[in-house]
Amino acid sequence: MPVADHALYALAWFSFGIGHSLLAGATRHRGTLKRFGGAHRLMYNGVAALHLALVLGFGWWLLHLLPPFHLPQAVYWAQNVMIVMGAGIGLAALRGYRAGPFLGFSQLRGKGDDDEPLSVTGIHRLIRHPLYTASMLILWGLARSQFGVATAIWTTLYFIIGSRVEEARLTVRYGDAYRTYRRTTPAFIPSLGRNR
Template identity: 45%
Template sequence: MTLSEQLIYAVLWLLFGAAHSVLASETAKRLTRALFGRLERLAYNLIAVFHFVATVAAGRYLLGGAEAEPFVLPPLIQGGMGAALVAGAGLILLALRHYDLRRFAGTALVPEGAVPEPLHTDGLHRYVRHPLYSGAFLLLIGGATDPFGLATCLWASLYLVIGTWFEERRLISLYGDAYRRYRAAVPAFIPWRGRAR
């Protein structure tokens, strides 16, 4: 693994993040809505999944993939990373219970101009604003067992932090002062304040 391979992988994540943010913009949504109609959200998700898989596959190829030697870690750290994987997967599954999954995935045919989902402030959202991202961070940390996993943890975490900034701008435009108040009361990823009212 060379520095240039790391930089290429970083650029691939940067491109993924940029494309994901651009496709989430209102201008791009109007275009995909014109092309795909009510399947716009499904098309957005399929493009994102394809781009994500291509980015990770390219990183695995660049950074050695299956041939890469795993890090030699003390058993306590290995156990902690395994616990992070399990906790991350559990957190994501718990968080998904609070969404309309058909709408989230894009398989529900939502009519044009339909009311957006209400602002979620219950369940895990009482502790963190982005429980799906919190779970993703834990999965990334738990998977950092070799050079590819560590690079993926670094670049994908950076993408999540930057992507959160864009997501929050979208949520403010969607929910206004309600989201501003929620953001002031509830932390983004780590539930350091305890449960919000």
């Protein structure tokens, strides 16, 4: 296993995590992206997408020549189930977001970041971070090579750490409503015995 290549890929993910978390708190009035005014959310999404593409491309360049794993057929089937589950959860999660604020078009039209109420409908009643759960299921389902496993590991760590940073901001924004939501709703894995 090329340890140096894996270390470089880990550093690339670290750069994404730091950059994404620092920019995530920016609004039209504060943070690194405030100079873009109402376009700050579009810029945030664009910078994040470009940075992520560079990190993944760098990891692929470092590790793509390594042979894929020869896994038992049952593991491949289990991974395929994970991919399908992840896609389903991801689609359910996206239905709970309004595209304008999520992508940044509402902010471009002058609507403030703080105008969005806390939404705990749909799949958000079961888990707080359904898009993270969906992404982890898909990435672990695709973990069939050293590149795939490394990507799944670093993404999972990023989601765990990044969700805590994100939730600190959400607690400041929504106060007791978010504290209650956080206390009663799991982060990534739904509680099967919970009736919500």
